[in-house]
Amino acid sequence: MLEQSNRALKLVQLNKVKTASKKPRSNRRLLLGSILPVSLVILWEAASNMGIIEAHLLPAPSAIIASLYQMVLEGTLWGHLGSTLTRVFAGFFIGTFAAIIIGSLVGYLKIIEELVDPIIQALRSIPSLAWVPLFILWMGIGETSKVTLISVGVFFPVYLNMVAGIRGVDRKLIEVGKIYGFTSFQIVRRIILPASLPSFLTGIRSGLGLGWMFVVAAEIMGASKGLGYLLIVGQNTYSPDTIIGSILLFAILGKLTDWFLKVIEERSLRWQDSLANQH
Amino acid sequence: MLSVEQVSRTFNHKQAGLIDVSFSVEEGEIIGILGTSGCGKSTLLRVLSGLDKEYTGKFSLEKEDVGMMFQEPRLMPWLTVEQNVAFGLKGDQKAIVHELLDTVGLSGFEKHYPKDLSGGMSQRTAIARALVTEPEVLLLDEPFSAVDAFTKMQLQELLLSIWKKKNTTMLLVTHDIDEALYLCDRILILKGQPGVLAEVLTIKQSKPRDRTDPDLASIKAEILHVLDLRETAS
Numbered sequence: 123m124l125e126q127s128n129r130a131l132k133l134v135q136l137n138k139v140k141t142a143s144k145k146p147r148s149n150r151r152l153l154l155g156s157i158l159p160v161s162l163v164i165l166w167e168a169a170s171n172m173g174i175i176e177a178h179l180l181p182a183p184s185a186i187i188a189s190l191y192q193m194v195l196e197g198t199l200w201g202h203l204g205s206t207l208t209r210v211f212a213g214f215f216i217g218t219f220a221a222i223i224i225g226s227l228v229g230y231l232k233i234i235e236e237l238v239d240p241i242i243q244a245l246r247s248i249p250s251l252a253w254v255p256l257f258i259l260w261m262g263i264g265e266t267s268k269v270t271l272i273s274v275g276v277f278f279p280v281y282l283n284m285v286a287g288i289r290g291v292d293r294k295l296i297e298v299g300k301i302y303g304f305t306s307f308q309i310v311r312r313i314i315l316p317a318s319l320p321s322f323l324t325g326i327r328s329g330l331g332l333g334w335m336f337v338v339a340a341e342i343m344g345a346s347k348g349l350g351y352l353l354i355v356g357q358n359t360y361s362p363d364t365i366i367g368s369i370l371l372f373a374i375l376g377k378l379t380d381w382f383l384k385v386i387e388e389r390s391l392r393w394q395d396s397l398a399n400q401h
Numbered sequence: 402m403l404s405v406e407q408v409s410r411t412f413n414h415k416q417a418g419l420i421d422v423s424f425s426v427e428e429g430e431i432i433g434i435l436g437t438s439g440c441g442k443s444t445l446l447r448v449l450s451g452l453d454k455e456y457t458g459k460f461s462l463e464k465e466d467v468g469m470m471f472q473e474p475r476l477m478p479w480l481t482v483e484q485n486v487a488f489g490l491k492g493d494q495k496a497i498v499h500e501l502l503d504t505v506g507l508s509g510f511e512k513h514y515p516k517d518l519s520g521g522m523s524q525r526t527a528i529a530r531a532l533v534t535e536p537e538v539l540l541l542d543e544p545f546s547a548v549d550a551f552t553k554m555q556l557q558e559l560l561l562s563i564w565k566k567k568n569t570t571m572l573l574v575t576h577d578i579d580e581a582l583y584l585c586d587r588i589l590i591l592k593g594q595p596g597v598l599a600e601v602l603t604i605k606q607s608k609p610r611d612r613t614d615p616d617l618a619s620i621k622a623e624i625l626h627v628l629d630l631r632e633t634a635s
């Protein structure tokens with residue numbers, strides 16, 4: 123889990139560097155970047171049509187699209203998409219909310235840190251998927267256990283980044299607030315929170331990534347709806363088109379939601395003196 | 402109004418900081434603090450501002466409304482220039498902020514973020530932030546160290562005009578002897594590591610002063626002598 127959140131973190135940093143490119147060059151990038159995937163898809167389609175690739179293992183791209191389209195026509199796709207999205211968002215918000223509250227207290231108050239941080243660190247070292255049986259035992263196989271599992275996944279990266287962000291706030295800036303006679307609450311609201319915003323945003327982006335990972339786990343464990351459930355259906359009915367279709371949808375949704383957070387990040391961090399903000 | 406009695410604040414087993422500093426300040430006085438680098442000038446201001454409570458000795462300050470300008474700009478990087486200047490103000494007082502920004506030569510840069518400012522511009526923003534709340538006591542730590550000679554003179558005039566209007570008490574740390582001679586009623590000279598108060602010089606000339614006054618030049622010679630520098634070294 124730690125490794126995964128680290129990877130998510132690195133990804134965020136990579137993305138930041140990427141945005142440093144200028145507008146005219148981004149078209150070129152798009153073009154260059156799409157050459158390989160587009161030709162692969164064409165090759166794949168051609169190979170499938172010529173029977174080089176066996177359709178029961180890897181169906182042609184057109185077959186995958188067709189099966190997705192079939193689900194759109196039947197009207198079942200929206201239900202699956204909707205319940206997966208609802209679970210991710212519910213888990214994301216609950217996990218983030220808890221991380222903000224606990225993270226702020228731990229970051230700001232030494233005594234709470236000493237009280238709470240050791241146990242959180244201990245819980246963190248449990249691979250989060252190990253919670254699954256326990257959650258199912260406690261909360262049944264319904265929505266509650268799924269959303270709880272996703273919240274747990276989202277909680278840790280947001281919490282860690284939140285605490286690190288608050289710890290990293292420049293003492294010198296806090297002193298400015300003290301000179302103006304700010305109360306502790308004012309110092310938190312006007313200095314500590316804005317100063318730790320970059321770290322917090324990094325946290326929620328990796329949190330969302332983990333949220334998507336955990337929704338798959340939760341839905342594979344047992345669900346009657348959702349993209350993860352489609353994966354299982356595809357496995358049980360020997361239909362690789364359904365499996366690959368769901369994987370594709372996971373990729374698209376994950377990318378879209380991350381892009382959304384990235385836009386928010388860029389908007390709210392324009393003040394940052396970073397590589398990404400060079401022009 | 403301010404009386405300081407044998408205040409010491411030391412670091413590194415009394416190898417650095419300042420020791421046994423005593424002086425008092427009347428309301429409306431401008432006190433200059435001179436001394437070589439590392440002799441504890443910033444430390445003294447931090448103690449008096451209440452940020453550093455680990456001192457020994459005692460001091461009493463009769464005013465609550467104390468403003469401070471740090472040696473570094475310490476701007477909030479997420480706020481624009483005008484928001485930074487308004488940082489300590491209560492309520493929306495755009496007019497005052499813009500007037501002051503104009504005075505320090507920053508009109509047109511209201512919406513810039515600190516990352517886009519030069520060193521001197523950051524420092525002027527910090528000056529505006531310290532002055533805008535019009536505190537009764539101002540602690541200024543090398544406020545004009547990063548601006549050019551001409552701007553510096555203008556900012557010195559700004560300080561004088563504020564002093565005239567509000568009778569502000571000021572403690573001004575500076576490395577510029579001419580600046581201290583131009584602005585201050587008394588000059589404290591700190592020396593050594595840890596720093597001790599070596600000398601207090603009184604300047605009686607009324608303000609505004611003539612920068613070329615020969616009497617001031619003779620006080621300058623005295624200061625250089627106290628600091629163990631020959632006059633040519635200035």
Ligand SMILES: Nc1ncnc2c1ncn2[C@@H]1O[C@H](COP(=O)(O)OP(=O)(O)OP(=O)(O)O)[C@@H](O)[C@H]1O
Nearest residue numbers: 412413417418437438439440441442443444445472
């Ligand atoms: N928090 C601290 N911990 C340890 N040593 C410190 C601390 N603050 C200051 N010092 C030491 O105290 C001495 C005086 O520092 P101070 O910042 O007051 O010097 P200064 O007179 O303002 O110098 P300058 O003119 O260069 O600004 C220095 O030797 C410094 O290393």
Ligand SMILES: [Mg+2]
Nearest residue numbers: 442443472542
């Ligand atoms: Mg200093």
